[in-house]
Amino acid sequence: MQVTKQGHVAVLAFPFGTHAAPLLTLVGRLSAAAPNLKFSFLNTAKSNEKVFSKIKIAENGNIKAHNVYDGVPEGHVFSGHPLESVELFLKAMPETFKNGVKEAVKESGMKVTCLLSDAFFWFSGDMAAEMGVPWVALWTAAPCSISVHMYTDLIRSTLKGNGENVDQTLKFIPGMSAIHAKDLPDGVCHGNLEAPFSCMLDNMGRMLPRATALAMNSFEEIDHTIIDDLKSKLKMVLNVGPFNLASPPQSFSDESGCIPWLDKHRASSLAYLCFGSILTPSPNELMALAEALEAQKVPFLWSFRDSSKVQLLDKFLERTSTLGKIVPWSPQLQVLEHASVGVFITHAGWNSISESIAGGVPMICRPFFADQPLNGRLVEDIWKIGVNVEGGVFTKCGTMRALDLVFKAEQGKMMRENIGILKKKAREAVATDGSSTKNFKTLLEVVSG
Numbered sequence: 183m184q185v186t187k188q189g190h191v192a193v194l195a196f197p198f199g200t201h202a203a204p205l206l207t208l209v210g211r212l213s214a215a216a217p218n219l220k221f222s223f224l225n226t227a228k229s230n231e232k233v234f235s236k237i238k239i240a241e242n243g244n245i246k247a248h249n250v251y252d253g254v255p256e257g258h259v260f261s262g263h264p265l266e267s268v269e270l271f272l273k274a275m276p277e278t279f280k281n282g283v284k285e286a287v288k289e290s291g292m293k294v295t296c297l298l299s300d301a302f303f304w305f306s307g308d309m310a311a312e313m314g315v316p317w318v319a320l321w322t323a324a325p326c327s328i329s330v331h332m333y334t335d336l337i338r339s340t341l342k343g344n345g346e347n348v349d350q351t352l353k354f355i356p357g358m359s360a361i362h363a364k365d366l367p368d369g370v371c372h373g374n375l376e377a378p379f380s381c382m383l384d385n386m387g388r389m390l391p392r393a394t395a396l397a398m399n400s401f402e403e404i405d406h407t408i409i410d411d412l413k414s415k416l417k418m419v420l421n422v423g424p425f426n427l428a429s430p431p432q433s434f435s436d437e438s439g440c441i442p443w444l445d446k447h448r449a450s451s452l453a454y455l456c457f458g459s460i461l462t463p464s465p466n467e468l469m470a471l472a473e474a475l476e477a478q479k480v481p482f483l484w485s486f487r488d489s490s491k492v493q494l495l496d497k498f499l500e501r502t503s504t505l506g507k508i509v510p511w512s513p514q515l516q517v518l519e520h521a522s523v524g525v526f527i528t529h530a531g532w533n534s535i536s537e538s539i540a541g542g543v544p545m546i547c548r549p550f551f552a553d554q555p556l557n558g559r560l561v562e563d564i565w566k567i568g569v570n571v572e573g574g575v576f577t578k579c580g581t582m583r584a585l586d587l588v589f590k591a592e593q594g595k596m597m598r599e600n601i602g603i604l605k606k607k608a609r610e611a612v613a614t615d616g617s618s619t620k621n622f623k624t625l626l627e628v629v630s631g
């Protein structure tokens with residue numbers, strides 16, 4: 183599937199967490215299918231350095247990284263607040279990207295013919311209209327979570343005054359009868375509704391109907407009710423994932439020897455642990471998690487990103503040196519496809535859930551914030567492919583019970599069957615005549631004009 187049209191696509195990336203990586207993966211797919219298109223990938227220098235080093239894209243030279251201002255004033259002293267860099271970046275938009283687009287046009291000598299942005303960037307609708315080009319938005323999370331932001335006004339008016347009645351369910355929204363108000367991200371009906379991130383999400387829900395297309399890292403068959411409802415509210419909804427299945431298998435680095443270590447273990451015998459690119463559980467939770475693994479004698483591969491905290495586990499690691507392995511980074515896609523992995527202990531970030539489904543691995547979820555609680559509810563109550571830790575935090579007993587449930591109980595067997603069905607549907611979606619493949623062809627036509 184190739185198109186020959188020429189054009190210049192300006193790509194606007196959200197530089198925190200795992201947003202820019204899936205966007206670059208999608209750009210790589212589009213570039214391979216439309217080699218005459220030029221892509222200007224606008225992102226902060228720090229995030230560009232990270233994603234372009236990790237994601238191998240076809241060297242056709244048509245994808246160029248452009249660094250935009252990160253919003254941090256010269257000489258700024260950080261307070262240590264975890265959201266500070268995010269909010270500085272949000273405050274500097276959209277000027278950062280408007281300037282970036284001007285520079286990309288000047289450098290390439292080509293007018294922009296399409297704007298492709300992270301769906302967070304609600305102002306892209308105005309930018310695209312001013313340039314007279316299509317706006318394609320990419321939502322990097324679950325269909326359910328974008329639907330929540332499309333229905334924010336209805337949720338707020340229906341739960342008015344009851345936003346703190348967190349057990350209220352969203353039965354008034356198609357496909358959300360099992361979702362509780364407490365599962366929603368801060369800023370929808372609880373938390374600081376005026377916070378910069380909350381305002382951005384609210385604006386996003388209002389502006390998305392102006393997008394020519396909403397692309398998603400998901401597949402139609404995962405939630406027909408919600409996806410059909412989104413299609414009734416938006417011009418075009420194109421599920422073109424799971425990205426890790428839709429893109430050609432990539433070579434990967436395994437500097438810590440994860441795969442050879444997994445090769446020494448029996449099928450479905452061990453736990454893989456990882457909490458994404460932003461989060462590390464508290465010291466108390468880390469100890470509780472470690473004690474549960476040791477008590478249950480469950481072999482484990484643990485991707486532990488925060489080197490400043492890993493020494494908390496020193497004594498545990500000495501005692502369990504033959505049981506488990508801790509690494510600073512793992513080839514997660516390949517780990518989750520390995521037969522030895524019987525459960526994924528995760529924070530329920532969307533990319534991780536999508537990859538666990540693609541690998542057919544049941545989950546034990548410990549959501550922290552943002553869309554993670556909602557994703558955890560989908561895993562436990564909608565798709566029944568995993569459980570959330572009791573009480574929402576890791577305790578030794580609660581984690582032991584969750585491990586028993588997945589590895590030994592009838593419920594664990596059911597989870598494996600259910601995730602096997604979803605895995606099959608995901609693979610069918612990216613097959614030659616699958617729904618995601620068809621949607622990608624439509625996306626290619628929109629992007630290439």
Ligand SMILES: COc1cc(-c2[o+]c3cc(O)cc([O-])c3cc2O[C@@H]2O[C@H](CO)[C@H](O)[C@H](O)[C@H]2O)ccc1O
Nearest residue numbers: 198199200268323327367368369373379380551552553
């Ligand atoms: C993807 O669906 C989401 C995501 C979020 C969200 O995402 C997010 C991603 C990052 O890489 C860094 C973040 O800080 C971040 C934050 C975030 O939500 C906001 O989190 C704040 C605390 O960090 C605060 O709770 C704020 O009220 C949240 O909106 C949110 C909603 C989604 O559907």
Ligand SMILES: O=c1ccn([C@@H]2O[C@H](COP(=O)(O)OP(=O)(O)O)[C@@H](O)[C@H]2O)c(=O)[nH]1
Nearest residue numbers: 199200458459485511512514531532533534
């Ligand atoms: O050791 C690691 C840790 C994370 N990841 C990747 O980092 C992403 C994490 O994304 P997710 O949405 O789960 O969490 P976030 O980083 O947004 O919190 C996923 O694609 C993982 O495959 C990885 O490849 N190796």
